[in-house]
Amino acid sequence: xxxxxxxxIVVSNNMQKSIIVxxxxxxxxxxxxxxxxxxxxxxxxxxxxxxxxxxxxxISESRPLSKKKCWxxxxxxxxxxxxx
Numbered sequence: 015x016x017x018x019x020x021x022x023i024v025v026s027n028n029m030q031k032s033i034i035v036x037x038x039x040x041x042x043x044x045x046x047x048x049x050x051x052x053x054x055x056x057x058x059x060x061x062x063x064x065x066x067x068x069x070x071x072x073i074s075e076s077r078p079l080s081k082k083k084c085w086x087x088x089x090x091x092x093x094x095x096x097x098x
Contacts, residue, residue: 018075019088020056024065032083033060035073058085068094 022037038053057080058073065071070092073085 019072020074020085021070021072021091022056024067024069024071025055027060027063027065027067031060031063033058033065033071033087035071035085056085057083058087059083060087065090066094 020035020037022035024033025036026034035056035058036053037056038051040049040051042049056073058071059076059079065087069090071087072089072091074088076084076086078084079086
């Protein structure tokens with residue numbers, strides 16, 4: 015079975031070893047042709063707690079780790095720069 019991968023932005027890291035990732039999809043309306051955006055939130059497993067809010071990550075499908083969590087962080091593409 016091929017594992018699905020998705021790219022998104024981390025919107026929450028309040029939980030231990032878990033993050034919430036927003037994945038945005040763009041599609042064309044079937045009748046009018048307007049480009050629409052649809053976002054979906056996925057809960058993903060982050061073993062070392064490396065991800066922070068605003069990071070861009072790749073998540074991949076895995077076995078169910080809890081009731082809502084069946085994705086794992088595969089790679090952190092870019093870290094958000096923290097400025098004070």
